[in-house]
Amino acid sequence: MSEEILENQNGDILETAKRIVRLGPICDSCLGRQFAMLATGLTNAERGRSIKTVLAMQASAEDDRSWLEDLAPSFRSARLKLGRKDEPDARCTVCLGEISPEMLDAWAERAASALAGWEYSTLLVGTKVSGLLAENEELLLADGGSRHAEPFKSELNREVGKRLSAITGKEFDLKNPDMVVHLNLEKGEAELQVASLFLRGR
Ligand SMILES: [Zn+2]
Incomplete structure (x- = not known):
């Protein structure tokens, strides 16, 4: 099955990523692993971090503070934007920190x-x-x-x-x-x- 067909079945990647991030704090690896089949030559942590970066940039561009709040527990850049620089990453609710x-x-x-x-x-x-x-x-x-x-x-x-x-x-x-x-x-x-x-x- 081509990636294009999969994409149509599954909707937009960033929409899927947003839905996943809203389920609870998720580490870069666990988020990236949900899209592991789509880009080769990267670690899941790199995929996850890239997705969080794009989502945070989009939230900043749209001045969407609630969305930055959703991202903040597991993404430092979002916390910085919200003036919460001293908070550590929340524990990942999927792997419970096992894949850090x-x-x-x-x-x-x-x-x-x-x-x-x-x-x-x-x-x-x-x-x-x-x-x-x-x-x-x-x-x-x-x-x-x-x-x-x-x-x-x-x-x-x-x-x-x-x-x-x-x-x-x-x-x-x-x-x-x-x-x-x-x-x-x-x-x-x-x-x-x-x-x-x-x-x-x-
Ligand atoms: Zn995790």
Whole structure:
């Protein structure tokens, strides 16, 4: 299906983004993830930030203060415009902060510690989403109505994978990895799954 047809089905991207932002404070990644299929070569955080920037500029141009208020909890530029420069970002109501840059770094460190001491060549990251996050994601899809989203776990796997690859220097293998690191969000732990073939070879 072409992007144009999708667009007609789904209405204007910025209208969809506005609807999503009104549901509650949302971080750049979670907003960008709702449009992940529409622009390649960007992180979801970059997509989300770009959308918030355009929305804030439009609100300023139209002098729409109520709309700036909607954006303010999760966008500093809107808070500056409203004279609320000392307020921090509100916690994202979708990921509850799990996909912030700090948490991604922490997950990569946790995964690297779990892998320490093992000899292996290739790895893969998987995510076990908690029930609460899965519910939040479903609600966002239903109420936000974007048809361009990717799953939360895809983003987490990719972003932690990038960081883990930088730390370990190991290659990723989608089909036959020696090691799979499962990020268990319910427990806050990185769990290892060792390929049986790989173990036999040791
Ligand atoms: Zn979020």
